[in-house]
Amino acid sequence: MKEPFSGQDWRLWLRRVGAMTRKELLQLLRDPVLLFVILYGFTADVYNAGSGVTLQLQHAAFAVHDLDRSAASRELAGRLLPPEFKPIGAITDARQGERLLDSGQALMVLSIPPQFGRDLAAGAPTAVQVQIDATNTALGFLAYSYTTQIFGQYAIEAGLRNQGLSPTALDSLARVDNRQRVWFNPNQDDGWFMSISELLNVITAFAILLPAAFMVREKERGTIEQLLVSPLTPFQVMAPKVLAMTLVIHIGILICLFGILEPVFHVPIKGSLTLFALVTTLYVVNLSGLGLFIATVTRNLAQAAMMGILVLAPMMFLSGIWTPPEAMPIVARALMYISPLYYYMNASYGILLKGAGLRTIAPSILGILLLGGAVCGFGLWRFRRQFD
């Protein structure tokens, strides 16, 4: 049915796609709500994630039930220091501790038995009790390991003292000194990690939702009918929507990188921005297939948005942002390897934080290409099929 392309045909092709892309951008510019959502996503949302979400233990409230009231017990409790810990006072009753834990006012309750100081001085074994609210498992775990470490250190020092040795005598003992070198984020600043991962989430969300919204809007208003009877091929209807979305996302990324990430979180952008832009283009174009698929199975914007959330949530869970792949059960890990976001994330952290070049991130690019290509092909196929 198609005749071979001549120069004239190419001009016609470009004119058609050009007219449609212009239209998509104009429509977007005249939609204040959508513009606001996009701007919010690339600025305030990333800011909130970077400044608000932390994976460290901070200001963990604890109460002390001290039945000993000796110098030793005070010193032990005094070892739990800010900023990780925050004392909220002493309690006199075990019930009170339970209540504090139940109401969430305290994350931990430290109970020190009577005779604690005397036993220590006498060189007899003794114990303390730490009750931890592990509703939030990560925080509970951190509180547990911090206190274990701190009290362990205290026990060693107390032991040394008991033997009449000074704490510096520790250095003369044979032991393994654990010295860490933290790469890529030397201060282990959560803001870097969280803001970048939120940016990647936002890119993913818009790459799926924007084409779906553009498409569903045509369905809702009945303009799709007009396009169907025009000499546009399904590809010419679809490509401008993807193009417009890609352009918008790139502008959003620039705003986010130079308006939020650099000035606010001081994220060092080490790698090549051009490479990042290229990888992003590849990623969003491929992912738009998912958006187009959503548009084929939904009838209005509300349905498309709901469906989008349904698709996005597992993608983000399985991307490795919230849990590293190694910690996942086998099935989830296998699923993760088919989430395009996982590969995009690896490539992006590589470029932005590690300054990685094309060679380093080549496997990730391959992942994006293969998986994204499949997603995109599926979307295009569904999209074409609804025209028949």
Added chain:
Amino acid sequence: MAAPALVSGPAAGNPATVVRARGFGKRYRGRNAVEGLDLEIHAGELFGLIGPDGAGKSSLIKSIAGVLRFEAGSLEVFGVPLLSDDACERIKDRIGFMPQGLGQNLYPELTVEENIDFFARLRLVPHSALAQRKAELLAITRLAPFTGRAMKHLSGGMKQKLGLVCTLIHEPRLVILDEPTTGVDPVSRRDFWLILGRLLRERNISALVSTAYMDEASSFHRVGLMFGGRLLAAGQPGEIRALAQGALVSVEAGAEVGQQAAALAQLRARFAQVDALGSAIRVFVDQGDDIQAADMVRQALPALPPQAVAAVEPELEDIFVALLRQRGLARPAQDRTSPPPARRQDADAPAIEAHELTRDFGAFRAADRVSFNVRGGQVFGLLGANGAGKSTVIKMLTGILQPSAGSGRVAGADMRSAGFAIKERIGYMSQAFSLYLDLTVEENVRLYGGIYGLDRAAIRSRLQWISEVAELKGYERERAARLPMGLRQRLALGCALVHQPRVLFLDEPTSGVDPIGRRAFWDMLFHLSRFDGVAILVTTHYMSEAEHCDRLALMYAGRVVAEDSPSGMKNALERDCGMLLEINAPEPQAALLALQRNGFAAAALFGNRIRIQSRQAEADSARLPELLRQAGQPGVTVVRRAPSMEDVFVQRVTALEAAELNARKTAR
């Protein structure tokens, strides 16, 4: 059945007033939607509000229903002044309100019965009364066999009948229906009005309804004409007709295209309201009676034989346009003198050829061996109820849908093998107008220009042409959303014409456009077909529009059941079923019963008038007044009415439905 004493129509003396508005006004953001409106609705009356979109009908209706506040004047319903929310609450149990939109107040997932029960519970209908009321209403609306069906699976007409049942279940004294028949096919529309009329009579309920269909006015007791937020006139349909001075004259200028165009130009030079209607021209002459008006038109066209000019009875729409014009509220259509009748060489070549087009969806045959031809320069109308197969045929011809069998050629290309070539040569405009509302007029034209591959220079010249022909000058930078419907429609037509197609498809193109806008639109189509030789295929629900077509095909159950010119179809109807007689009786209800007892079983009441079909029109018109006088109904007049396209449609489709039902019965 109702005894004559119970009939409290407008003829029954001095009836009680149900609604009284004085100086009523409603404002939205400083803009007047309605102003200075005085209106009275009497008990037992079917009062129709007629007017285009944006005339203020809905604002008035919602205020009367007590669901919208208003700013100016006073409004009394059942004698209660609607001054506060409290007052509105006090009248609500006596009111039934059905909002605009098909089945808008119903729940699609619930069944017919569940919907009724829900509204009954909402209105605290006692359980003991519900069963009987429900049975009665379901019987009258003939919905009883479908009580278990989900509302979303009902046809448009059935949804509206169910809406009516739900509105009536608490036995209100006043029902308010906002455009209950918009989007409903003519057969169901007529059925709806007959049912409503019967319910009002039997229960002595008053009704306030609004409609955008001018031709429905004849089924109302009184009508109010609204335009631009004002009530132009109110009264019985006959009284409204008498308001506009002058007479309507029809001219058959000749079969040649040039002759009709020349006559049109000559007439427009002398008369203000001149419109082409198919092969005829309609002239509204502002002075004189029928005879004088016809003479004036003959003088304007000395070349024509005198019998080519005749006075005809004006439709309410003609009167409406004349009223607006005579009061200086609307500009008359302008003559587009520019294009000379130089016709394209291929103008008479067949533009659309459909040969035995068939399309199956599973076991369902949506189009069944549909064949017809449309020449260049011809306006071809495809009529049919919802689901008759019109859209399927258009979709096949425009290349959206592949036919299961059959063949066709559109604009010289085979629709099976050259689908893409067809798309480049046709224009298409849908019901939704398919405009991008957030783009400006100019941006819309540029977009479609780009889609059809026009270069910048070509787009610029087409933009010029469109804004001239569609009278869009000065609106170029206005967003499409802000245009009035009439302009929006002409812009959509302009966009469909951006690449100068040879064939134009219009799928229900005039919904929601006021009569003045509709006339301008048809004027544009007339010029396109006559001067540019464009073939136009149009589907429509508005039977008054079918009159504009050169040829019509009537579709039923996927088949073309009749194909003829509008006048040919009307003649065939009179030949097959007899003449249409309209009886004006002082007591229409009693006269109707008398007629039904005397062998006119099919007599039906339309507003205040009774209609019958008669094979001996002459004899019947002579003997009916006497027959009714003997039955105790003196003072009856009988007039012969020419059938409208709607009469043709309803008659044909009803007959086909009956035949199908019979066939199914015999098969069993």
